[in-house]
Amino acid sequence: MAVPGAEAAPGAPGEGTWGLLDTSAALATARSRPDVVRLLLVAGRRLAGASAAGVVLLPEPRPDSTAAPGAGALRWTDAAPAGPGTPVDDADRLPEVVAARTGRVVAAVSPHGVARRFPGLAAEGVAAAAAMPLRCHGTVVGALGLRWAGAAGPEAGPLLEALASMAGQALDRLAAEAERAAVLAEVRGARDRLAVLAEVGRVLAPTAPARPTADVTEEEGAEWAERAVGALAGAVVPTLADWSVLLLVDEAGRWRPSGAAHRDAGRTAEVVALARLLGSGPAPGPRVGESLAALRANVTDQVTDAEIDATLPDPRTAAAFRALHPGAGMVLPLVVRGRAVGTLTLVREPASGPFSAAEVEAATEVARRAGIAVDAAVLFRAQKRLAEGLQRSLxxxxxxxxxxxxxxxxxxxxxxxxxxxxxxxxxxxxxxxxxxxxxxxxxxxxxxxxxxxxxxxxxxxxxxxxxxxxxxxxxxxxxxxxxxxxxxxxxxxxxxxxxxxxxxxxxxxxxxxxxxxxxxxxxxxxxxxxxxxxxxxxxxxxxxxxxxxxxxxxxxxxxxxxxxxxxxxxxxxxxxxxxxxxxxxxxxxxxxxxxxxxxxxxxxxxxxxxxxxxxxxxxxxxx
The missing domain is CATH 3.60.40.10 (PPM-type phosphatase domain)
Structure with missing residues (x-):
C-alpha cells in the first residue's frame, strides 16, 4: 500500500549527521511498522530537503530475486532500467512503487528525466525524484521515495541510502519481535500440554518396591505398571477433561476398571461407580468398538442421548453416564503391539466446550504412553517367567x-x-x-x-x-x-x-x-x-x-x-x-x-x- 507523506514545507537541507542520529535513535525505538513509516516521511523531507516523501509497504514481502548485482547502490542518472522480467508500466506513477516492485533503485534527477519516467509528477511541478527499496532479512518489503520541486542537493543520494538502511534495520527488528511473540504464544500453548504429558511421565515412572525382585510375585510386578496406568485418569483431569474413565481388557477379554477421576473431588465416587458398571456390564457398543478396531481416537463435540443408548446398552450404565452431564467426549484406545488392550475416555461438561486439535493430540499421546506402560507389564510377566526358569536351571x-x-x-x-x-x-x-x-x-x-x-x-x-x-x-x-x-x-x-x-x-x-x-x-x-x-x-x-x-x-x-x-x-x-x-x-x-x-x-x-x-x-x- 502507498503511504503518502504529509505535504508540509520542506526542511532546510544539510542537517546532516545530527539529524541522521536523531532519526536512527527514533527508528531504534519504533514499536510498529506505521511508526517507521511516519519517521521516514518526516526525516525524508527534513533532512534531504524534499518537497514530498512517500513510503510503500508491500502486504506480503517478496524475495529480492530480480535485483541485479549492484542494484542496491543509488545512481543519480535518468536511466535506471528495471530488472529482467519486471517491466515498469504506465500505472506505476510513483518512484517508490517502481522500487518496491522491482527491488531496484529508481532515480530521475532532472526535469527531463522526470517528464520521461513520471509525467504525472512532472505535471505537478516535480523537478527530481528518487526511491530506494526497503529490505527486511534480505527481502524487499517496500520502498522510500522522495521528490523535489527544484534540483536535489548532492547530499540527497547518501541521505536516502542511509534512511533506507536504517528503516530496513528497524523493520528487521520489528519482524524479529513479532516472530518472537508468535513463538512465545505457541510455546505457552505447548507448555500447558507438555505439563500434562510431564505429569503423565511422572505417574508412569516405574516405582518398584524397595525389596528384592525375587520376593515379588509375577502378579505384583505386573500390577505396578497397571496401577500407574490407572492413575492417568486423574492426571488428565482437569486440564484435558472434566472427568475420565480408564478401562483395561484382561487376558480373557473382560473389561475391568483401572482408574476414574472427576475435577470435583466430591463427584469422583460417581465416576468410580460408572467405571465399575462399565467393567461389569455388557461390552461397549459400536462407537467404542469402531475406535478400538481403527486403533484411533473417536471424538465428538456433543455426546447425544442416541449415542449413549447405542454405546451403553445397559440402562443402569447409561443412566450413570447421563448423570455426569456429558458434553464433548473422546474415546482413545490403549494400543499394545497392534491391538487395543483398553480405553481412556475423556468427557467434558457442555460449559467446557469441545476439544481442540491440540488437546486431541495431547490426549492421543497420553493414550500412547499408557499403551507402552501396559506393554511393560506384559513384558515384565514374560521376562520374569523366563528369568525364573533360567535361575532354577543354572x-x-x-x-x-x-x-x-x-x-x-x-x-x-x-x-x-x-x-x-x-x-x-x-x-x-x-x-x-x-x-x-x-x-x-x-x-x-x-x-x-x-x-x-x-x-x-x-x-x-x-x-x-x-x-x-x-x-x-x-x-x-x-x-x-x-x-x-x-x-x-x-x-x-x-x-x-x-x-x-x-x-x-x-x-x-x-x-x-x-x-x-x-x-x-x-x-x-x-x-x-x-x-x-x-x-x-x-x-x-x-x-x-x-x-x-x-x-x-x-x-x-x-x-x-x-x-x-x-x-x-x-x-x-x-x-x-x-x-x-x-x-x-x-x-x-x-x-x-x-x-x-x-x-x-x-x-x-x-x-x-x-x-x-x-x-x-x-x-x-x-x-
Missing amino acids: LTPPPRLPGLDVAVRYEPASRRAEVGGDWYDVLVQPSGSPLVVIGDVMGHDVEAAAGMGQLRGLLRGIAYTTDEPPDEVLRRTDEAMHGLGLGTTATAVVARLDELPGGGRRLVWSNAGHPPPVVLGADGTARIASGDHDLLLGVDHGSERTPQSLRLVRGDVLVLATDGLVERRDQDVDTGMARLVQVLSEQPPEVRRSAQRLCDAVLEGCAPAVREDDVALVAVRVR
Whole structure:
C-alpha cells in the first residue's frame, strides 16, 4: 500500500549527521511498522530537503530475486532500467512503487528525466525524484521515495541510502519481535500440554518396591505398571477433561476398571461407580468398538442421548453416564503391539466446550504412553517367567562336601528381572578336591544370563574332565571360548581346596579380573587374599594364568563375591572391599561358625536395600 507523506514545507537541507542520529535513535525505538513509516516521511523531507516523501509497504514481502548485482547502490542518472522480467508500466506513477516492485533503485534527477519516467509528477511541478527499496532479512518489503520541486542537493543520494538502511534495520527488528511473540504464544500453548504429558511421565515412572525382585510375585510386578496406568485418569483431569474413565481388557477379554477421576473431588465416587458398571456390564457398543478396531481416537463435540443408548446398552450404565452431564467426549484406545488392550475416555461438561486439535493430540499421546506402560507389564510377566526358569536351571544348590561348610546366595538387581550374568558353582574334581567358582558375565539382561549359562557349563566341563588346577582351568576355558566363537566377556575366580595331611586346606586360586577372595580367620580377623589379577575371560585367549595359594586352618572361611556386593555408583571396588572386610571382622563367633549365617550377615551389611546389580556370594568354612 502507498503511504503518502504529509505535504508540509520542506526542511532546510544539510542537517546532516545530527539529524541522521536523531532519526536512527527514533527508528531504534519504533514499536510498529506505521511508526517507521511516519519517521521516514518526516526525516525524508527534513533532512534531504524534499518537497514530498512517500513510503510503500508491500502486504506480503517478496524475495529480492530480480535485483541485479549492484542494484542496491543509488545512481543519480535518468536511466535506471528495471530488472529482467519486471517491466515498469504506465500505472506505476510513483518512484517508490517502481522500487518496491522491482527491488531496484529508481532515480530521475532532472526535469527531463522526470517528464520521461513520471509525467504525472512532472505535471505537478516535480523537478527530481528518487526511491530506494526497503529490505527486511534480505527481502524487499517496500520502498522510500522522495521528490523535489527544484534540483536535489548532492547530499540527497547518501541521505536516502542511509534512511533506507536504517528503516530496513528497524523493520528487521520489528519482524524479529513479532516472530518472537508468535513463538512465545505457541510455546505457552505447548507448555500447558507438555505439563500434562510431564505429569503423565511422572505417574508412569516405574516405582518398584524397595525389596528384592525375587520376593515379588509375577502378579505384583505386573500390577505396578497397571496401577500407574490407572492413575492417568486423574492426571488428565482437569486440564484435558472434566472427568475420565480408564478401562483395561484382561487376558480373557473382560473389561475391568483401572482408574476414574472427576475435577470435583466430591463427584469422583460417581465416576468410580460408572467405571465399575462399565467393567461389569455388557461390552461397549459400536462407537467404542469402531475406535478400538481403527486403533484411533473417536471424538465428538456433543455426546447425544442416541449415542449413549447405542454405546451403553445397559440402562443402569447409561443412566450413570447421563448423570455426569456429558458434553464433548473422546474415546482413545490403549494400543499394545497392534491391538487395543483398553480405553481412556475423556468427557467434558457442555460449559467446557469441545476439544481442540491440540488437546486431541495431547490426549492421543497420553493414550500412547499408557499403551507402552501396559506393554511393560506384559513384558515384565514374560521376562520374569523366563528369568525364573533360567535361575532354577543354572543356580543349583552346592553339593555336600566332607570337612567343609558351604553356603551360596544369589540376589538379583532390585529393578530388573531375576537373572543377570552373575553365577557361582561348586563341584568336586575326579581327584577329590572341591572346586569353587564365582563369575560375572558382562551385561545385565537375559542375553547376559544366556551367556552365563554357556560359560558356566563350559568351565564346569573343563574343570571336571581335565582335573587341572585353577590357572589351567581358566586358560583352557579362554581357549575354548575363542575356538567355539563364544562372544562373551567375563570375570571369574576359580579356587580349589586341597586337603592337607594333618588338617586344614591348601587354597589354590586364579583370578581373571574379578574382585579378590577374602579370608575370615578363625580368630575373627578378615583379610583380602592379595595377588595378581589376570585378564578377563574372552579378552586374549593366549594369555597365561597365574596360580596363587595360601593355607586355611580349621575355622577359616573363604568368601567369594561378585562386584554387585562391593561396587555401585557411589562406591568404588576398593571401598566396597574394605567394607566387606570390616563386616566380616565384626561378626561374633556364633555367626562365624555358620556359613549360612555368615552369608546373611554379609548381605545385610554390604548389599544396599535397592540393588543396582546382581550379587552372587559363596562362603566355604573349613571344619
